[in-house]
Amino acid sequence: MPRVNTPDHSVPSDLQDPAAQDQGTPEPDGEVVVAGVTPLHEPADGVPPVVETPEALARTIAAFAAGTGPVAVDAERASGYRYGQHTYLVQLRREGSGTALVDPIALPDLSGLSDTLRGVEWVLHAASQDLPGLSEQKLLPDAVFDTELAARLLGMERVGLAAVVAEILGLGLAKEHSAVDWSIRPLPREWLRYAALDVEVLVDLRIELGARLVATGKAEWARQEFEAVRLAPPSTPRVEPWRRTSGLHAIREPRRLAVVRALWEAREADAAQRDISPGRVLPDSAIVAAATALPTSVEALAALKSFSGKGTRRRVDQWFRAVQAGLDVPESALPSSRGPRSDAPPPPRAWPDRDPAAAARLAAARAIVVDLAAAHHLPVENLLQPDLLRRLCWTPPADIEPAAIAELLVAGGARPWQVELVAAPVSAAFVTLR
Numbered sequence: 001m002p003r004v005n006t007p008d009h010s011v012p013s014d015l016q017d018p019a020a021q022d023q024g025t026p027e028p029d030g031e032v033v034v035a036g037v038t039p040l041h042e043p044a045d046g047v048p049p050v051v052e053t054p055e056a057l058a059r060t061i062a063a064f065a066a067g068t069g070p071v072a073v074d075a076e077r078a079s080g081y082r083y084g085q086h087t088y089l090v091q092l093r094r095e096g097s098g099t100a101l102v103d104p105i106a107l108p109d110l111s112g113l114s115d116t117l118r119g120v121e122w123v124l125h126a127a128s129q130d131l132p133g134l135s136e137q138k139l140l141p142d143a144v145f146d147t148e149l150a151a152r153l154l155g156m157e158r159v160g161l162a163a164v165v166a167e168i169l170g171l172g173l174a175k176e177h178s179a180v181d182w183s184i185r186p187l188p189r190e191w192l193r194y195a196a197l198d199v200e201v202l203v204d205l206r207i208e209l210g211a212r213l214v215a216t217g218k219a220e221w222a223r224q225e226f227e228a229v230r231l232a233p234p235s236t237p238r239v240e241p242w243r244r245t246s247g248l249h250a251i252r253e254p255r256r257l258a259v260v261r262a263l264w265e266a267r268e269a270d271a272a273q274r275d276i277s278p279g280r281v282l283p284d285s286a287i288v289a290a291a292t293a294l295p296t297s298v299e300a301l302a303a304l305k306s307f308s309g310k311g312t313r314r315r316v317d318q319w320f321r322a323v324q325a326g327l328d329v330p331e332s333a334l335p336s337s338r339g340p341r342s343d344a345p346p347p348p349r350a351w352p353d354r355d356p357a358a359a360a361r362l363a364a365a366r367a368i369v370v371d372l373a374a375a376h377h378l379p380v381e382n383l384l385q386p387d388l389l390r391r392l393c394w395t396p397p398a399d400i401e402p403a404a405i406a407e408l409l410v411a412g413g414a415r416p417w418q419v420e421l422v423a424a425p426v427s428a429a430f431v432t433l434r
Contacts, residue, residue, distance in 0.1 A: 039172035043196040045098050047189060050089075052106040060100045061116050067097030070121040070145065072202035075130040076195060081181040083275045087133035088182035093199040094120075101192055104137045105185075111138035121145055123206045125161045127229050144230045145222075147202065150209040153218050153225065155377030165201055168208045173197060216377075224415040225382075239340045246284040251291055254334035259291040259326030261335055266322035270315070282312060282319065290323055344387070345394035355394070357433070362393040364429040372421055384422055388412040392426070400434075402427040 051060050064071065076089040090110070093099040104110065122141035124130055126148040131141075151159040158164070162173040177194040187195075213219040238244065242264035251257060264287060271278040286306035295301040298320045302313055312319070345351075351359035369389060373380045380386075391412060397404040406423040414422070 037166045037170055037172045039174070040197050040200065042193065043099060043200055047193050047196055048099055048101055050101050050103050050187065050192065052103040054107070057102070057107050057110075057112070060102065061112050063097045064092065064094055064100070064113065065116040067094035069095045070123050070203050070206060071097075071117055072123045072199040072206075073130070073134070073139075073141075074124065074195070074198045074202070075133055076182040077133060078181050078183040078277075080179065080277050080279070082183050082277060083271050085133055087130075087137060089187065089195055090134065090137065090139065091195050091199045093196075093202070095203070099196050099199060101195055105183075108136075109138055114139045114141075118142055123147065123202045125164075125202065127226070128232065131229070131232075132234065141230060144226045145206050145210070146226050146229055147205050147209055149225050149229065149382075150206075150213060150222055152379055152382050153222055154209065154212055154216065155379075161198065164209075165205060168205055169201055171201060173201075221415075221417040224417055228413075228415060239342070240335070243339060245287055247288040251288065252337045254337055255327070255329075256291040256294065257335045257337065258329040258333075259294065259323055260287055262322045262326035262329075263287045263290060263319060266318065266325075270318070286312060286319075290319070291326075294327070295320070295323060345390050348390065351394075358394050360433050361396065361430060362390065364433060365389055365393050365426050368425045368429055369422065372425070376421070384409075384414060384418055385412075388414060396430060400427055400430040405430075 049056075051057055071092055071094040074091040075087045076091075077085055078088055079085065082088075087104050090102040090104055091099065092102070092113075102110065102113070119142055121143040123145045125146070127144050127146040131144075134140075147161070147164060148159050151164045156164065156167065158167070160175075162175050165171050165173050174194065174197075177191050180191060182191070210219070213222045240261075242261045245260055245264055248257075248260060251260060263282070267278050267282045267287070271281045274281070283306065286304070289304050289306040290301060293300070293304055295304065298316055301307055301320045301323060302316045307313060307316060307319070345358075346354060348359070348362060351362060366389065369384050370380055372378075373383045376383070388409065392405070392408055397408050402424045405427045406419045409419045409423060410416075
């Protein structure tokens with residue numbers, strides 16, 4: 001669906017991200033009309049008021065304690081607008097409880113709500129995206145059903161919520177507010193309507209997907225996947241995260257890399273202090289342009305096209321100080337053009353020259369995984385993570401019997417169902433290559 005920003009609630013023009021602008025022309029109501037799909041316009045119980053006081057939260061807790069069955073849960077963030085991935089709205093719906101829209105900024109501790117849902121299955125779409133933010137509000141599920149993961153395991157080609165709801169339930173969810181700034185207060189009614197509709201049919205969707213998982217013999221696979229998502233530890237901070245700057249591949253000289261690093265770090269600090277998405281503070285393209293040009297004055301930096309924006313020019317002195325800091329880094333402290341040391345295997349394109357045997361193992365193992373995924377109607381990456389497959393092929397166990405292969409896969413995070421499918425045929429392939 002097109003990404004639509006509501007004009008009355010947009011960020012200042014000097015912080016607007018072109019990627020967040022409208023990429024197409026939706027229908028007047030923001031929906032795409034699809035044959036055989038019934039659009040959802042209003043929540044069944046109407047749009048509830050936002051829960052933003054302790055008294056309202058107490059009533060909500062009581063209502064959800066009295067409900068039955070699974071609880072549908074969703075969360076809205078302000079990605080692309082605010083710093084980090086904090087949650088700015090929590091939506092819940094349960095049979096007999098209705099829908100609740102909870103403001104986690106006004107009510108940062110939602111442990112009471114979590115406690116009343118102990119032992120209750122939570123139904124989420126793309127749970128790995130929402131659970132880290134929900135945990136900040138002490139919302140911690142005991143069991144999860146992830147409708148996106150279920151759709152992947154069932155081999156569905158499109159796994160976005162709107163697409164899955166349309167295919168499975170024949171209902172249309174408008175997604176025109178998926179990329180708005182959910183940190184805005186008060187939240188417009190149209191946004192709240194959208195938020196309420198997102199949990200309106202999640203439990204019905206879970207029932208249908210669950211039945212299909214049982215019918216295809218994949219229910220246990222799904223259970224293992226859902227539990228892995230629920231128990232996943234927090235993401236490990238990246239080593240040298242500045243190397244994720246878009247366009248960095250064009251810069252190899254260490255001095256210029258030092259400028260990229262200094263600008264990235266200055267932007268990160270500024271974005272955190274102002275609570276603004278880093279890309280809106282200073283685009284990656286501007287960082288790369290400055291590192292390429294190596295301007296020697298404020299005027300020269302301001303003359304670069306990437307620094308012509310109103311907000312960027314207003315802080316050009318700050319950015320030039322960062323450029324100077326990068327230029328002043330001692331030779332001994334310059335970043336390596338090769339990147340940080342890692343235990344990860346080299347890029348596969350280098351394997352034929354560096355280790356032809358490993359390259360042969362990778363080709364054979366990839367073919368096996370691709371064939372298995374096709375036979376079971378799975379995306380390849382859901383059968384086995386590509387990084388784990390590469391590690392197995394680059395540094396296989398000394399004993400390449402199935403048990404040893406299985407042990408390595410389990411240590412790398414593979415689930416039992418994945419190991420059961422992959423270990424024996426990969427082991428057999430490795431044996432033939434010896």
